[in-house]
Amino acid sequence: MMIPVTLVAAGVLCVMFVGLSFFVVKGRMKTLTALGDGGHELMQRRIRAQGNFAEYVPLALIVMGLLEMYGGNPTLLAILAVLLVIGRVLHAYSLLRSEPAGRGMRGRQVGMMLTFGVLGVMGVWAVGMGLSF
Numbered sequence: 630m631m632i633p634v635t636l637v638a639a640g641v642l643c644v645m646f647v648g649l650s651f652f653v654v655k656g657r658m659k660t661l662t663a664l665g666d667g668g669h670e671l672m673q674r675r676i677r678a679q680g681n682f683a684e685y686v687p688l689a690l691i692v693m694g695l696l697e698m699y700g701g702n703p704t705l706l707a708i709l710a711v712l713l714v715i716g717r718v719l720h721a722y723s724l725l726r727s728e729p730a731g732r733g734m735r736g737r738q739v740g741m742m743l744t745f746g747v748l749g750v751m752g753v754w755a756v757g758m759g760l761s762f
Contacts, residue, residue, distance in 0.1 A: 645682070720736070
């Protein structure tokens with residue numbers, strides 16, 4: 630039996646999104662900020678970690694699901710899914726735990742490079758697969 634790669638990836642990323650959302654809610658309670666970031670760096674970072682995740686992950690999962698549905702190589706899809714999860718973890722962790730200009734922000738850069746790489750590979754793969762039908 631084949632593991633449904635997109636389903637597993639979506640499940641992991643869904644749990645991660647809930648965690649990031651929890652950090653935003655917790656920050657709102659800590660800073661007494663009902664809307665926006667209230668000028669608090671803590672809130673800015675938490676909101677952007679969650680927002681960046683919400684901006685990139687849905688497209689990645691849609692393309693991954695389409696590739697899987699149309700017979701894409703499950704091993705390559707699994708590798709890309711793992712790289713996407715690693716990229717999103719690195720980005721969020723770095724943004725939430727590092728000083729903005731500090732050395733810890735390297736994780737944020739690597740996380741985005743992994744995310745862009747996965748999106749780029751899947752995009753090219755999807756176009757090639759679509760044109761071959």
